[in-house]
Structures are given as C-alpha cells and as structure tokens.
Amino acid sequence: MAVTENTPATLECGKTIEELSAYLAADRTPPDPDIEICPECLSALDGLDRVAQLSRDLIARDMGRLPAPTESWITSIVTNIAQEVRAGRSLPLHHDNSQVTLSITEGAVRALVRSVGDDIDGVVIGRCRIDGDAETLDAPVEVTITASILWGRSVQELSHALRQRVREALWQHTDLRVTAVNIIIDDLHGFIPDREAPQ
Incomplete structure (x- = not known):
C-alpha cells in the first residue's frame, strides 16, 4: 500500500506511518522490538493491514469490473488511523x-x-x-x-x-x-x- 508524502505522520512514540507501512510491506521482518511492543504501533499496523487487505479484496473480487480504490480514499483512511492511534x-x-x-x-x-x-x-x-x-x-x-x-x-x-x-x-x-x-x-x-x- 502506497503512503504519500502528504500522509501525516509521526505517532507519539516517534515512529511514522511511512515506517510502519514499509515494515508491514516487508512482512514485519526482521522483527523490530520497538514496534512489536508499542501499543500505538501495533494498533496502527492492525489498521494499515486491514486497509491493505480491503484493497486486495476489492481488487480480487471485482477485477476487470471495478476500479481499484483511489489513492485519496486509502490515504484518508490511513490519515485517520494515524490520528486515532494516539x-x-x-x-x-x-x-x-x-x-x-x-x-x-x-x-x-x-x-x-x-x-x-x-x-x-x-x-x-x-x-x-x-x-x-x-x-x-x-x-x-x-x-x-x-x-x-x-x-x-x-x-x-x-x-x-x-x-x-x-x-x-x-x-x-x-x-x-x-x-x-x-x-x-x-x-x-x-x-x-x-x-x-x-x-
């Protein structure tokens, strides 16, 4: 899932949504203990994973019939996740x-x-x-x-x-x-x- 330059960013623990998105894209390997024990990071990872899964599900179900979810739609959800995990x-x-x-x-x-x-x-x-x-x-x-x-x-x-x-x-x-x-x-x-x- 792409995170744009405009994606707001830093959680109270210091990690950014961009870092967490990259960590998730790498299947959380190698494990980062700072992320894996941080409640904010874990909540954000859970939200990012659900958004990514939703995107994959929509594309798989409706391939050829429906457009992929728009970047702005995904970005707005990621923005809310970043704000709400505080x-x-x-x-x-x-x-x-x-x-x-x-x-x-x-x-x-x-x-x-x-x-x-x-x-x-x-x-x-x-x-x-x-x-x-x-x-x-x-x-x-x-x-x-x-x-x-x-x-x-x-x-x-x-x-x-x-x-x-x-x-x-x-x-x-x-x-x-x-x-x-x-x-x-x-x-x-x-x-x-x-x-x-x-x-």
Whole structure:
C-alpha cells in the first residue's frame, strides 16, 4: 500500500506511518522490538493491514469490473488511523476498591470501534470520535463514527448493524455511559463511476 508524502505522520512514540507501512510491506521482518511492543504501533499496523487487505479484496473480487480504490480514499483512511492511534484521554474504569485507579486510553477505545466496524462485511470505518466528558465516570458521551460502505449494500442495514455492535463492544469493554452512537455514511467503495445514472 502506497503512503504519500502528504500522509501525516509521526505517532507519539516517534515512529511514522511511512515506517510502519514499509515494515508491514516487508512482512514485519526482521522483527523490530520497538514496534512489536508499542501499543500505538501495533494498533496502527492492525489498521494499515486491514486497509491493505480491503484493497486486495476489492481488487480480487471485482477485477476487470471495478476500479481499484483511489489513492485519496486509502490515504484518508490511513490519515485517520494515524490520528486515532494516539493515546488521547484516559477514560476511567470502575473498580470495587476506591484505592485502585483503572483507565483505558481513548486511542484503545477508537481502535476497538474500528476493529468492530471493519469486521462487518461491506463496512470500512473512516473516523471515530468520542464527544463528552469521557474522563468522568458515568458522564454521558456520544460516539460518532464515519464509515464507507460497499456500493449496492443497504445503508440502513449496515448502519444498524454497526451501531448495535459498537454499543455491545463499548458496553462489554469500557465503562462509558454511551447515550448515542451516531453513524455517518460519508463514502461508498466499490462504485463503478462510468455506470450511467438512472434517468
């Protein structure tokens, strides 16, 4: 997968998306211990791998019928991955002992949402945003997700599936009080641009 000069770049750990993309292209060999133990790098590698696999799947499935995903579409997803793997805020978790403080990073929650969404056939997560005072236990928050869906699939069905699965994952793995999961479908992939529009 090509990463352009304009791809934003450096994670908080100091590694760049370009370095991680090259490492992934080399099948993670030789192993780089700095990358392999860094949560940010591992999350970014996972996202880059999913985007690359999606590109390969689209090309294999529709070879000769559909164009390859555009560079700008792939770059926008890579850009969002780079932004979202940053740790961000520390979101508290409940614990019975008041002397114990547990938290999960906002970046880990966004990675969870991305992996849940990307596991739904026909959905590719673009961005994930957590709005509200997520650093306070039991404060209401909203999760807003932008996504691309496969051309020809039902927007309503995929949006509903995405919303339900994200709610379940957040309930199971976090202590966020999610009052809404907002889904914005802002792109289609697998579209045939030269197909004539209905009259």
